[in-house]
Amino acid sequence: MVNYNELTCHELKEKIDNQEVSSEEVINSIFDRIDKIESKIHAYISLFRDSALQDAKVIDSQIKKGETVGRLSGIPIAIKDVMCTKGKFTTCGSRILENYIPPFDATVVERVKKEDAIIIGKTNMDEFAMGSSTENSAFGYSSNPWELNRVTGGSSGGSAAALAADETILALGSDTGGSVRCPASFCSVVGLKPTYGLVSRYGLVAYANSLEQIGPMTKDVTDCALLLSIINGNDHCDSTSAPFQNKSYMNALVSDVKDFTLGIPKEFFGEGTEKAVEKGVWDAIHKFEDLGANYNEISMPHIAYSIPTYYLIAMSEASSNLARFDGVRYGFRAEKSEADWDEVFGITRQKGFGAEVKRRIILGTFALSAGYYDKYYLKALKIRTLIKNDFEKALSKHSALITPTMPTTPFKIGEKIENPLSMYMGDIDTVPINLAGVPAISIPCGFVNNLPIGMQIIGRFFDEETILRIAYTYEQNTPFHNEKPNL
Amino acid sequence: MIKVTKNPTISKKQVEHVAWLARIELTEDEKEAFTKQLNEILDYFKKIDEIDTSNIKPTFHVLDLVNVLRDDKIEPSLSKEDALKNAPQKEDSFIKAPKIL
Numbered sequence: 001m002v003n004y005n006e007l008t009c010h011e012l013k014e015k016i017d018n019q020e021v022s023s024e025e026v027i028n029s030i031f032d033r034i035d036k037i038e039s040k041i042h043a044y045i046s047l048f049r050d051s052a053l054q055d056a057k058v059i060d061s062q063i064k065k066g067e068t069v070g071r072l073s074g075i076p077i078a079i080k081d082v083m084c085t086k087g088k089f090t091t092c093g094s095r096i097l098e099n100y101i102p103p104f105d106a107t108v109v110e111r112v113k114k115e116d117a118i119i120i121g122k123t124n125m126d127e128f129a130m131g132s133s134t135e136n137s138a139f140g141y142s143s144n145p146w147e148l149n150r151v152t153g154g155s156s157g158g159s160a161a162a163l164a165a166d167e168t169i170l171a172l173g174s175d176t177g178g179s180v181r182c183p184a185s186f187c188s189v190v191g192l193k194p195t196y197g198l199v200s201r202y203g204l205v206a207y208a209n210s211l212e213q214i215g216p217m218t219k220d221v222t223d224c225a226l227l228l229s230i231i232n233g234n235d236h237c238d239s240t241s242a243p244f245q246n247k248s249y250m251n252a253l254v255s256d257v258k259d260f261t262l263g264i265p266k267e268f269f270g271e272g273t274e275k276a277v278e279k280g281v282w283d284a285i286h287k288f289e290d291l292g293a294n295y296n297e298i299s300m301p302h303i304a305y306s307i308p309t310y311y312l313i314a315m316s317e318a319s320s321n322l323a324r325f326d327g328v329r330y331g332f333r334a335e336k337s338e339a340d341w342d343e344v345f346g347i348t349r350q351k352g353f354g355a356e357v358k359r360r361i362i363l364g365t366f367a368l369s370a371g372y373y374d375k376y377y378l379k380a381l382k383i384r385t386l387i388k389n390d391f392e393k394a395l396s397k398h399s400a401l402i403t404p405t406m407p408t409t410p411f412k413i414g415e416k417i418e419n420p421l422s423m424y425m426g427d428i429d430t431v432p433i434n435l436a437g438v439p440a441i442s443i444p445c446g447f448v449n450n451l452p453i454g455m456q457i458i459g460r461f462f463d464e465e466t467i468l469r470i471a472y473t474y475e476q477n478t479p480f481h482n483e484k485p486n487l
Numbered sequence: 488m489i490k491v492t493k494n495p496t497i498s499k500k501q502v503e504h505v506a507w508l509a510r511i512e513l514t515e516d517e518k519e520a521f522t523k524q525l526n527e528i529l530d531y532f533k534k535i536d537e538i539d540t541s542n543i544k545p546t547f548h549v550l551d552l553v554n555v556l557r558d559d560k561i562e563p564s565l566s567k568e569d570a571l572k573n574a575p576q577k578e579d580s581f582i583k584a585p586k587i588l
Contacts (some may be wrong), residue, residue: 308532
């Protein structure tokens, strides 16, 4: 008895294409699973059972008639609720957009729909992507399928949890400072942040626009390469998208790293890194050695300044990007009779935003304000240059860099939420990548006390092929991606 | 309990002023809590002063893209109906904003 919801996209697609199973059966299998465990996980903010079954029936009829169908035909996909889905609620995990229904699809949504994927729901997230645990959602936290009293990571926690719990086959997330990679690490799934500009941000509700990218989140590296192949490429609607045409990454799936030289930057294994995590990643490095790669221990001296640099830039950009939420054109609007616009804005944003969002907007406004702009924002942008240079130097001499994705295994729900700074400090291994704009993938590399450890593979600009190849090779030679939580 | 206050990086008054700039009304509790938390955060951020960046150019964007333009031709766009769908208050084909004066 095959549980179709437990398969990967590439396994399932074959069965759907040769009509061994119908897309309708697959959708039912997913929703049966959701019915059974979603109350424990809370991966989703919205579910689209009816429209998903409708879409599935259409695909099934096309397949029966022998018509050409897309590369994701009949495959369920979950979309983080920060990306616009036409005619369907898009809340960004916030009260201020609780009833917002976009009149358009994000470009990535258009692209997966064009390939006949079936959107089954919108996943839970930290409000406006601000957070590393999905505890900042206005609609409640998500629980880690590996241990329900622990966080999923964030901000794409719902997408990661849904994959780990087999409540979806594919997922999309967004990554501004680690929001795809962190939950991928904590939930033992695959998550890739593309090179800045590789994937269109049109329809991605902006938090920090010079840092963020939409990324595939999947059960294995093959699915990751497939989903990346579909969503990448220049978009005339996003003027920050790179001028490259869409291309396929499937040729990267080669199990061979012979003579690859890997850089191991010591600053990513610093104070605060759990011993078990350090061991897990070093075991992986030695595995690469067994498979014919070499490694060098290197130093990237400016990494130590990544946290303040990232947060100052991200919060400054956020203060500008979230100014649009004023209750006028869309979203929640507080009622106050006889109030002028400043009062309406003030109280709308007071009631509509959660604490973390307010904190970041205020800090960002402060960092950009007269008298402080040079000291904080501009200074951070200059350190950004130094960090970017560290990466360029390290990557000029190495095929890729290997680090832990997160310094710890998933922490307990409630453990860090009262202390914002302690939450920020956990991002030390992920934020440097966004500052530089380089691509990085997180893949499972072990467990300690049944809690997942993630390894991060960082690559050169627009060289997703290399990091996919290294990830695929590791996956082909280890069992971790086959583990499933006991739910 | 004796409260020892060293020179805060950001005062409560500054938090109030910045919240005004950002058009976010704060409750008294929020003003107290945020002043404390923002000071903790900014104290840690002082780290950036350790580096000499006097000869370093800022990175605003990681890609070398310059103004990406298109021809000024009318192309299909959102209908008026769709554009108004989410407005909390509207009248005829207008979105109603709060009064300005």
